[in-house]
Amino acid sequence: MNLPAIWAIYKFEMARFFRSILQSFVSPVISTSLYFVVFGAAIGSRIDQVEGVSYGAFIVPGLIMLSVMTQAISNASFGIYFPKFIGTIYELLSAPVNFLEIVLGFVGAAATKALFIGVVILGTAAFFVDLQIMHPVAMVIFLLLTCMSFSLLGFIIGIWARNFEQLQLVPLLVVTPLVFLGGSFYSISMLPPAWQTVAYFNPVVYLVSGFRWSFFGLADVPIAVSLLAIAGFTAICLAAVWWIFKTGWRIRT
Amino acid sequence: MPTVEIRDVRKRYDGGFEALKGVSLDIEEGEILALLGPNGAGKTTLISAICGITRITDGSIRVGGHDVVTEFRAARSLVGLVPQEMNLEPFQTVIAGVRFSRGLFGKRPDEALIERILRRLSLWDKRNAKVMELSGGMKRRVLIAKALAHEPRVLFLDEPTAGVDVELRRDMWDTVAELKRDGVTIILTTHYIEEAEAIADRVGVINKGEILLVEDKASLMTRMGQKELTIELTDPVDSVPPALSDYDLRLSEDGGSLTYRYDTGADRTGIGRLMGLLAEAGCQVRDVHTAQNSLEDIFVGLVARQEEETAA
Numbered sequence: 001m002n003l004p005a006i007w008a009i010y011k012f013e014m015a016r017f018f019r020s021i022l023q024s025f026v027s028p029v030i031s032t033s034l035y036f037v038v039f040g041a042a043i044g045s046r047i048d049q050v051e052g053v054s055y056g057a058f059i060v061p062g063l064i065m066l067s068v069m070t071q072a073i074s075n076a077s078f079g080i081y082f083p084k085f086i087g088t089i090y091e092l093l094s095a096p097v098n099f100l101e102i103v104l105g106f107v108g109a110a111a112t113k114a115l116f117i118g119v120v121i122l123g124t125a126a127f128f129v130d131l132q133i134m135h136p137v138a139m140v141i142f143l144l145l146t147c148m149s150f151s152l153l154g155f156i157i158g159i160w161a162r163n164f165e166q167l168q169l170v171p172l173l174v175v176t177p178l179v180f181l182g183g184s185f186y187s188i189s190m191l192p193p194a195w196q197t198v199a200y201f202n203p204v205v206y207l208v209s210g211f212r213w214s215f216f217g218l219a220d221v222p223i224a225v226s227l228l229a230i231a232g233f234t235a236i237c238l239a240a241v242w243w244i245f246k247t248g249w250r251i252r253t
Numbered sequence: 254m255p256t257v258e259i260r261d262v263r264k265r266y267d268g269g270f271e272a273l274k275g276v277s278l279d280i281e282e283g284e285i286l287a288l289l290g291p292n293g294a295g296k297t298t299l300i301s302a303i304c305g306i307t308r309i310t311d312g313s314i315r316v317g318g319h320d321v322v323t324e325f326r327a328a329r330s331l332v333g334l335v336p337q338e339m340n341l342e343p344f345q346t347v348i349a350g351v352r353f354s355r356g357l358f359g360k361r362p363d364e365a366l367i368e369r370i371l372r373r374l375s376l377w378d379k380r381n382a383k384v385m386e387l388s389g390g391m392k393r394r395v396l397i398a399k400a401l402a403h404e405p406r407v408l409f410l411d412e413p414t415a416g417v418d419v420e421l422r423r424d425m426w427d428t429v430a431e432l433k434r435d436g437v438t439i440i441l442t443t444h445y446i447e448e449a450e451a452i453a454d455r456v457g458v459i460n461k462g463e464i465l466l467v468e469d470k471a472s473l474m475t476r477m478g479q480k481e482l483t484i485e486l487t488d489p490v491d492s493v494p495p496a497l498s499d500y501d502l503r504l505s506e507d508g509g510s511l512t513y514r515y516d517t518g519a520d521r522t523g524i525g526r527l528m529g530l531l532a533e534a535g536c537q538v539r540d541v542h543t544a545q546n547s548l549e550d551i552f553v554g555l556v557a558r559q560e561e562e563t564a565a
Contacts, residue, residue: 002326008356012345019344087340091399094304094334095357096326253266253307 005097009105010112013079017113024113025120028067032121035063036128039185050187053216056129061212062184063125068118068143069150069179069204073171076110076154081161084251093252099245103155110151111144118143132215138223139214145230146207152237159250178204188220203233254318255279256407256438257303262312264298264462272298274462275312280407280440285433286467287449288442289552290459296442297337299459300409304334316407330358333405337412337442339392343385347376347395350384351402358403370398374428390421397428408432410441414448426452446549458555461563465555473551481544482513482524487537494534500527 017024036056044055051058083089092102125131133139161167182204188196199205200221210226213219219226244251257280264273272295280286290296301307303314305325313320319327342350351367371377374394379387384395393413400408410429414422429439429452443449449456450470457467466473489508500523503512515522531538 002359004356004359004361008353011356012342012349012353015349016344083342086342087336087338088342090304090306090334090336090340091354091357093306094329094332096329096359097357098326248308253301 002097002101005095006101006105006108009092009102010109013075013106013109014112016079017075017109017116024116028071028117028120029124031067032063032124033128035059036125040128050190051216051218053218054129057131058187058212058216059185060122060125060129060131061215062182062208064118064121064143065146065182065204065208065211066179066184067121068114068146069175069207070171071117072110072114072147072150073154073157073175075113076107076151077158077161077167077171079106079110080155080158081167084159085164089251099242102245103152103241107148107151107155110154111147114147114151115143118147134217135214139211142207142211142214142226142230145234146211149230149234149237152234152241156237156240156244159244162250178202183208183220187218203229206230256282256317257440258313258315259299259303260313262299262302262314263310264295264302264307265310272462273302273309276459276462276464278457278464278467280438282406282438283433283436284454285429285439285441285452286455286457287453287470288440288457288459289444289446289449290442291444291556294459295462296459297411298462300334300411300440300442304332304409305329306334326359330403331406333400333403333408335396335400335408335410335413337415339389339396341384341392341395343383345384346381347371347384347387347398348380350395351398354399355402360403366404367402370401373431374398390417393417393421393425401432405437407438407440410439412442412444414443414445422448446552458552460556460559463559465559479514479516479550482515483510483542483544484513484531484538485510485540487539490536494531494536496530496534497527500530 039059040056044059047055049055083092122131157167157170161169181199182202183199184204188199188205188209191199206221206226206229209220210223210230213223213226243249257278259276259278259280262273262276263271265271276295276299288296288299298307302309303316303321305321305328309322313322315321316328317331319331321328345353348367348371351370352362355362355367368377371380374397376391376394376398379391384392387395397410397413413429414425417425426448429441433439441448441453453470455467456470456473458465486509490504491508493502493504493511497511500513504510505512513524513527515524528538
């Protein structure tokens with residue numbers, strides 16, 4: 001294992017993050033506050049409670065997931081796309097590193113950033129609503145797995161993308177709708193039966209449900225299914241990355 | 254054992270274009286090999302294949318005895334690459350970039366070594382500058398510093414002086430000479446023949462994915478080099494004297510000088526007899542000088558011959 005290489009890539013990626021630490025910190029704080037003003041105060045005051053939890057508190061896990069997923073994807077995809085774009089990828093390709101080391105460096109850094117954002121949102125949310133976390137260990141596990149698996153997905157998108165438009169395409173056209181339709185701001189049980197069936201095909205439902213369970217003990221799907229879903233998703237992403245490096249798809253000519 | 258062993262390497266791109274058509278080449282330890290070829294000859298593809306950036310279709314490459322595919326870690330650890338394009342992260346500082354490169358190759362931090370590299374390349378004063386603030390020449394040096402950060406035994410320089418001014422080119426040559434003194438094997442690609450002539454020990458000529466020739470620079474120039482003998486006459490003549498008709502002589506327009514082209518490698522150059530015949534014909538010789546053909550002539554000749562063969 002080339003540990004110095006993993007550390008070098010990780011540090012390099014984190015440096016980009018620290019260069020814009022203020023933006024990294026301020027923007028999630030502002031957007032979370034806005035969500036609370038709109039969903040929590042304006043709309044939430046009419047919804048009152050969802051399954052015994054105040055609406056303001058109910059949306060916190062979904063809000064965190066929304067940001068963590070989009071941040072993980074955008075950080076990881078940009079992280080690997082940019083060296084491709086400016087040509088510095090030659091150095092990675094000619095270095096004595098294997099795919100696992102490259103992935104650990106890039107995905108590790110992207111996941112760290114996403115985790116940081118998640119924690120900032122959690123902290124901000126605590127100012128607006130009373131939060132209880134029933135299963136803190138499960139919460140941390142769900143959060144970490146989500147950071148990792150969506151960073152992996154972002155990494156794949158970054159390798160796949162041939163231009164900046166494509167880089168934005170998947171997050172915009174696929175991920176954001178899936179997250180919004182994934183029960184981030186409502187319980188799946190609030191949907192009409194037909195849509196409930198459709199919702200179960202959305203992988204994000206399982207993540208949000210499991211994450212929400214770790215806060216309130218409420219879930220749309222059994223917790224074991226949620227864990228299986230995210231483990232399966234991570235495995236698929238890992239397999240895809242392994243294949244990419246084995247075949248050199250879109251990186252090695 | 255050669256430091257780099259290239260055996261029957263072929264590279265066919267997905268579109269069907271064959272960039273390397275069975276290249277074999279040994280690169281000896283401590284030498285400077287110049288790979289000479291026109292644009293699109295396959296120089297960069299060959300280097301990319303050795304460094305692991307391009308996957309070869311067929312054949313094998315070993316660096317320090319390690320196969321570049323199956324033992325890529327051991328092979329790549331020995332190799333440093335200075336790419337042709339200015340591929341640098343614009344927001345990174347010079348020193349951070351060099352540290353990054355060292356780490357990427359699995360080496361522990363060594364600030365003293367990095368300082369030595371940066372000082373040697375006159376980058377020490379710029380170590381905390383962002384790459385985007387540097388001039389083109391400075392960026393080129395940063396690329397070299399990054400390639401040297403992990404103490405490679407073999408250094409590839411892909412067109413190191415393309416688009417570089419004369420002074421910087423001389424600088425670059427000095428740097429290469431210094432590295433050679435440290436025992437680093439250097440392979441550089443260039444389409445400036447002057448460059449190969451100035452710094453290489455051996456010259457390889459590559460065109461259309463084939464190595465046409467690899468030879469000691471000096472012997473290449475003697476073996477294939479032709480010389481031109483120019484004889485200046487005291488009194489101009491109207492035509493080449495008939496006694497000299499079996500020589501292929503060229504008379505200058507003013508009739509004041511005769512030029513004779515001969516092969517330095519031939520058994521007899523015919524110069525002695527020519528001078529005798531000139532004296533017999535009553536021509537007084539005022540001055541004589543010779544000029545050696547440059548590598549460029551050799552190169553152009555080789556490429557032209559390959560084209561003729563392809564056409565035939």
